[in-house]
Amino acid sequence: MTLFRKLLLATGLAAAILAPVAASAQDIKPRIIRFGYGLSESSNQGRAVKFFAEELAKRSGGKLKLKGFGDASLGNDIQMQNALIGGAQEMMVGSTATLVGIVKDFGVYDLPFLFNDEAEADAVLDGPFGQKLIASLNEKGLVGLVYWENGFRNLTNSKRAVTKIEDLSGIKLRVMQNPVYIDMFNRFGANAVPLAFSELFTALETGTVDGQENPVTTILSSKFYEVQGYMTISRHVYSPWxxxxxxxxxxxxxxxxxxxxxxxxxxxxxxxxxxSREATTQSLALLKEKGMKINELSAAEVARMREMVKPAFDKYAAEGGAELLKDLQAEIAKVRKP
Ligand code: TK8
Structure with missing residues (x-):
């Protein structure tokens, strides 16, 4: 070691001089990342996109600039997926449910009443099962980075309180563009109407549909309480983003x-x-304040619903999903607390 270097180290100057060299040795180009999402900027989705942008800026010395586009301004989930595949857009976040046109297996998450709580979902999604599904996107031109929480989905409608399955009868219910949802809600007696999220508010407002289902955070941030008088806490599906x-x-x-x-x-x-978890509790209180009539589905009614959708599981299995469903159920059993 030269005397000069020794001196530098001794005086602590070394860190100051060597650190920028190390940073510039990193291969980072200035880049703009167009990141699309469906909910509003003030939603839990919007807040997380903002956080992501700040993290990228921090970690790249400001070179990786994420520009968020909320309210589906770059297109709905399916349009954005295709823009990503074609290379016309860099990134997005959306529901796994709308990916079924690209990788059918993502539909397995949409079967009802699989997860009991968020901890189970985290463990399975971040574990080998969830990561294997993510990896299957690569050959389709997509890279899945992480799962975020959309949340447990609940029912809203403009017609009546839903306290038993029969109350859903004849209700035109918007669902995501996904066969598992369509099948499930038709079995529950509703009239399932697949529609992009970006068209949902108007469809509710004009009465094209009577109801929809989403986590309470979304019901609040998308102002569905303005056009939906009733909400039933049903937690029928845990929905990942x-x-x-x-x-x-x-x-x-x-x-x-x-x-x-x-x-x-x-x-x-x-x-x-x-x-999102913190916002869930707050959202529920705010929706009450906004005047929504809210009831929780009883355990007995949930049990009836489970029974009623058994054929949906059989159908899913028969249509090529048997092994995947078995794997998922085994993974959930592994992480389930006795
Ligand atoms: C937002 C959607 C939304 C989803 C839906 O783009 O469509 O109902 O729950 O979060 O992905």
Whole structure:
């Protein structure tokens, strides 16, 4: 070691001089990342996108700039997925349920009453089962980074309080564009209408549909209480969101950039789940304040619903999903607290 170097180290100057060298040695280019999402900027989804943007900026010295586009301004979930595949858009977050046109297996999460609580969902989604499904997106031109929480879904409608399954009879109920949802709600006696989320508020307002189902956070942030008088806490499906990148774009990133992106995504997952869970309790109270009539589905009624949708599980299994469903149920059993 030269005397000069010794001196530098001794005086602590070394850190000051060597640190910027190390940072610039990282291969990061200035990039704009167009990140689309369906909910509003003030929703739990919007807050998490903002957090993600800040994390990326922090970790890349301001070079990776994420620009969020809320309210489906870049298109609905399905349109954005295709823009990612084609390379016209870099990133998005949306429901796993709308991915079924690209990877059918994502429909397995939509079978009702699989998860009992958020902890089970986290363990399975972040564990080998969820990660294997994510990996299956690669050959379709997408990279799945992490799952965020959309949440347990509940029913709302403009017609009547739903305290038993029969109350759903004849209700035109908007569902996501996904065969498992259509099948499930038709079995419950509703009239399931698949529709993009971006068209939902207007459809409720004009009476094209009578009801919909979503987590309470979304029911609040999308102002569905303005056009829906009744809500039933049914928690019929735990719905994940998934953060996606265009594979074409992702493959062009340097290893350093990919590392930053992946680490920021993992950080955003922790933020988003915590934030959404806190918001769930608050949302429920606010929806009451807004005047929604809210009831909780009884355990007995949930049991009847479970019984009623058994054929939906059989149908899913018969149509090629048997092994996947078995795997998922086994994973849930592993993480379930006795
Ligand atoms: C937002 C949707 C939404 C979902 C739905 O783009 O469509 O009902 O719950 O969160 O992905």
């Amino acid at each position: 998934i953060v996606l990148a265009s594979k074409r774009w992702y493959d062009g990133l340097s290893a350093d950039e990919r590392k930053i992106l992946n680490e920021a995504a993992v950080a955003s997952r922790a933020f988003e789940r915590k934030d």
